[in-house]
Amino acid sequence: ILNVEQSPQSLHVQEGDSTNFTCSFPSSNFYALHWYRWETAKSPEALFVMTLNGDEKKKGRISATLNTKEGYSYLYIKGSQPEDSATYLCAFDYGGSQGNLIFGKGTKLSVKP
């Protein structure tokens, strides 16, 4: 059974704090790792698709790293803002059936002004 774990489950930070959270996934049969941001009542928004060990991607204040050998990815948010409040999902793609993503339960981030 393929399992994807995200930690922490939830996180409360003050505006301006930097934060990071973890996605752990199987280290075998890796094809891609997806990060999504999901705000309440909206569609999950694709942040990053990461495919290579050692990948590091950045979008504004958000960045992500990937270690496929040990099976983890970190998502970093620098200088958190209230609008960063959302649930951050990671999904493991093992390249099986097209589009078969295994999701973690997400990390819910709340940023207080």
Added chain:
Amino acid sequence: GAVVSQHPSRVICKSGTSVKIECRSLDFQATTMFWYRQFPKQSLMLMATSNEGSKATYEQGVEKDKFLINHASLTLSTLTVTSAHPEDSSFYICSADSGSSTYEQYFGPGTRLTVT
């Protein structure tokens, strides 16, 4: 670009009735669409993969006669929950394949189904 809509956003129905949920790709053509379900405090779980013009592929444990999927065009897939029971109450969300080599998926906003 890459917007996916879903309708309705929320529905309450009586036990034994059927409910149809629509998923549309608004600005791109999606040969493949996916239907997920999320129970409280759980992760998104893939129910089925829907390819335009062919039968859907269901994940293990998902009853194909209960969850009818139709993908008649490149921009529309529908999920019909037949003879709904309270245990079918859940959050249903669709996504569409962008067609990129990394199978990036674009999601709709989801449908909250409550069966009374």
